Amino acid sequence: MNISDLSLFVRIADSGSITASAKQLDMTPAAASAALKRLEKQLDSQLFIRSTRQLRITSEGERFLLYCRQALAAIDEGKASLNSMRGKIAGELRFSVSSDLGRNIVLPWLNDVMDDHPELTLQLSVGDSLSDFYLDRVDVALRYGEPEDSSMVAFQIATVKRVVFASPEYLSRCGTPDQPEDLLQHNCMSYLINSRAYNQWEFIKSGVRQKVQVSGDRECNDADIVRRWVVAGKGIGYKSILDISSDLKAGRVVRLLTEYETEPLGIWLICHSRKQVTPAVLMLRDLLRVKCAEVLEVTEQLMPG
Numbered sequence: 001m002n003i004s005d006l007s008l009f010v011r012i013a014d015s016g017s018i019t020a021s022a023k024q025l026d027m028t029p030a031a032a033s034a035a036l037k038r039l040e041k042q043l044d045s046q047l048f049i050r051s052t053r054q055l056r057i058t059s060e061g062e063r064f065l066l067y068c069r070q071a072l073a074a075i076d077e078g079k080a081s082l083n084s085m086r087g088k089i090a091g092e093l094r095f096s097v098s099s100d101l102g103r104n105i106v107l108p109w110l111n112d113v114m115d116d117h118p119e120l121t122l123q124l125s126v127g128d129s130l131s132d133f134y135l136d137r138v139d140v141a142l143r144y145g146e147p148e149d150s151s152m153v154a155f156q157i158a159t160v161k162r163v164v165f166a167s168p169e170y171l172s173r174c175g176t177p178d179q180p181e182d183l184l185q186h187n188c189m190s191y192l193i194n195s196r197a198y199n200q201w202e203f204i205k206s207g208v209r210q211k212v213q214v215s216g217d218r219e220c221n222d223a224d225i226v227r228r229w230v231v232a233g234k235g236i237g238y239k240s241i242l243d244i245s246s247d248l249k250a251g252r253v254v255r256l257l258t259e260y261e262t263e264p265l266g267i268w269l270i271c272h273s274r275k276q277v278t279p280a281v282l283m284l285r286d287l288l289r290v291k292c293a294e295v296l297e298v299t300e301q302l303m304p305g
Contacts, residue, residue, distance in 0.1 A: 003075065005039045006068050008032060009047065013057055013065050090119035093280045096141040099224040100243035101267075102126040106142065109291050113284070120280055128193055128223050139276045142269050142288065144240065153271040155285045158292040159264045160240045164201070164256040165248070169233035177236070177256060180212045187235035188214035192221040201238045203260040214238075240265055242292065245299040267292065 011021040022032035047061035180203045190199040203210045230237035247253045
């Protein structure tokens with residue numbers, strides 16, 4: 001139902017004149033009359049009794065007028081609420097983040113955000129598959145890799161290395177690989193996205209690229225579980241250095257094959273449309289950029305090579 005038609009109906013009821021109401025709304029009397037007829041047709045009710053000399057509201061019109069005033073008032077209140085939130089960190093933020101980043105890196109930052117912005121509410125979704133923004137009711141998602149859909153709004157947060165790592169316990173038991181092909185003799189942990197195992201690891205040395213298809217006795221669609229298996233000494237992993245930063249600093253894992261580079265991996269904050277780019281999302285973007293840079297700087301200093 002057209003909001004303009006509802007507003008016109010209220011004005012006609014208040015003024016008792018189609019012509020006067022049309023003038024107030026910068027419409028022609030003919031257009032106003034057509035709008036009123038359109039509304040009556042939609043309602044299947046006569047709202048006014050018309051004659052050449054007067055216009056009188058019907059009992060059905062009186063009854064509908066009460067609800068119409070309430071509806072328009074609610075809409076005006078909603079518009080005012082949106083306007084008051086522009087530039088303000090408030091409302092609901094529906095945020096999706098990959099498993100490792102969400103649980104081990106981002107969660108403490110989100111807690112600080114919520115403490116600093118009491119008018120903000122958070123709905124957090126954690127998982128490695130990119131959310132369906134519509135079905136999952138997600139406003140913004142933090143993911144590795146640039147989105148393939150160019151219609152989405154994407155902000156790059158950081159660029160990170162992928163590294164090979166294992167626990168000291170595993171290395172003491174199974175030995176340390178010196179070159180990528182040595183991984184073929186080791187138990188390598190893989191993670192799954194959309195049922196596809198990421199078990200082809202790429203390395204670069206002196207401009208030469210080398211791919212090794214690894215194998216192992218464990219796969220999981222949750223990358224954080226893969227990390228935990230490696231920390232527990234079950235095998236070797238291949239992940240973003242950001243995901244394992246706390247494990248590296250604590251000595252729970254050791255970075256391997258440090259003479260080899262890997263293809264850098266981007267972290268992106270993604271919205272499905274510009275309408276979702278709220279002040280809260282922009283605040284989150286800026287926070288993530290600063291925090292990720294701090295973690296990466298410290299980690300790289302501790303782990304040269």
